[in-house]
Amino acid sequence: MNPALINLLVFAGVVIAIWLAYRFFSSRNPLESRINQQKTITEDILKQLYHVEQSKSSANLDNLAGALQLSRRKIYPVIETMTGSGLINLHDNQIELTEEGRQYALKIIRIHRLWEKYLAERTGHKASEWHHLAEKMEHKISEEEAQKLESFLGNPMFDPHGDPIPSESGEMNKVKWVPLPSFEMNQPCKITHIEDEPGVIYQQILENKLFVGSHVMLLQKDNNEVSFVCEGEEHRFSTIVAANIHVEALSEDEIFEENxxxxxxxxxxxxxxxxxxxxxxxxxxxxxxxxxxxxxxxxxxxxxxxxxxxxxxxxxxxxxxxxxxxxxxxxxxxxx
Known part of the structure; x- marks a missing residue:
């Protein structure tokens, strides 16, 4: 056979192979992307429903879409799939977690809080960045990787904001903290939890150098404002902002350092x-x-x-x- 013809056939074969490979990967990548997107939305819905459940509120399609900043068109097919797979139930337009969905939600929350703990303890990321970065990683880490991360961190029970970290079996430590405006006045206490959402309020608390573990004393309060002292500085917050700070009484072996x-x-x-x-x-x-x-x-x-x-x-x-x-x-x- 003519060598030039052989070279032409070989070249044509290489071109066809490259084209087929391109078609294969270009068709697979959008599919993988779509699967990952569905997984992320599913897990975000489960986590949001868990928080709604803990606040003793109810969720429907509209407020769920609003909380996750997704359109009804995008969220509805996922809700249908989750209902069919037994993760949620629909009752008169109300969306509720099943026990299976609740355990799945706790796994995502566990990974999120472990990753926040990792960011706080092992990296130089600012406190204002922890939540956003953890929200990305919570969809990528497997249960096995989460178990290794927990062991690496020394099996922590609370994340850096003071939220309890679910165990591998979904159990969590009970907390006794109350919102700062609800605590007794002129009684020493300590910050045990700072809510990191909404971000604008969390940032305001950080800018005032208030941290989990800080000792505080409530001086005055009314329906609109509270004033309190923390580590030598007096602060005035609206009750809306102060309600994002949770406190509890000092233990018997803790001393309130007034000065x-x-x-x-x-x-x-x-x-x-x-x-x-x-x-x-x-x-x-x-x-x-x-x-x-x-x-x-x-x-x-x-x-x-x-x-x-x-x-x-x-x-x-x-x-x-x-x-x-x-x-x-x-x-x-x-x-x-």
């Missing part, structure tokens, strides 16, 4: 003694401060301030150490 302030509040000429580190101080930051000798009872004073007042050099154990204000905010002191 406690953050290290960042220390001025030239003042001396102080370290009370301890905020629970919000985690991972590498916590290890660094402990390695630097920031321990209860340590004497500290301002050594030097930069022109922009950040960072600040502090004299600790005859050594000058520079700390950003964001890190100094996590060190609690008593001024001498």
């Amino acid at each position: 406690a302030v953050r290290l960042s509040a220390l001025q030239y000429g003042e001396t102080a003694e370290v009370i301890g580190l905020s629970k919000e101080c985690r991972g590498a930051n916590r290890r660094r401060l402990l390695d630097l000798g920031i321990l209860p009872g340590t004497k500290v004073e301002v050594d030097l301030k930069s022109p922009l007042q950040d960072p600040v050099a502090y004299r600790v154990r005859n050594t000058s150490i520079a700390l950003r204000n964001t890190l100094a905010d996590l060190i609690l002191i008593n001024k001498s």
Whole structure:
């Protein structure tokens, strides 16, 4: 056979093979994408229904679509599939979880909260980023991977916001916290949970340097506003914002440090003694401060301030150490 003809046939065969491969993968990728999208919507619906159930409210197609920011046209086929697979029940336009759907929802919540714990303990991501990043990962991690992550984190019982993490079997620790406006006035308590939704309220709480574990005392309250003191600073919040902060009474072995302030509040000429580190101080930051000798009872004073007042050099154990204000905010002191 003519060599030129052979080369032409080989070339044509390669072109056809490439074309067939392209058709195969281009047809498969949209299918995989559609399957993943359906899975994500299904799991988002289950999680939302679980939260509705816990708030003792009810859900229908319209408010569910609104909460998930999806159109009825997009959500309705998924609802039909979920009904057929036994994850949900429909009663007079009300949508409810079955026991199977509830257990599935708890698996997604478990992964979400474990991933938030991982982001808080093992990465440098800001608190305002944890929820959004965890919402992406909750649809990608398998149960086996979640079990490994839980073990890696030391089997935590609560996420960084204070929410209990479901066990592998779907069990959760019961919580005793109440919204801050509902707590007794002039009685010391501690923040045990900060709701991270809606994001605009959560961001406002973060900007006021309020963390899980912080000791607070409610000073005044009415239907519109509450005022309270936290680590040496007085705050005024609307009751709507304050209701996103949950507290509980101090345990018998916890002492309310009435004069406690953050290290960042220390001025030239003042001396102080370290009370301890905020629970919000985690991972590498916590290890660094402990390695630097920031321990209860340590004497500290301002050594030097930069022109922009950040960072600040502090004299600790005859050594000058520079700390950003964001890190100094996590060190609690008593001024001498």
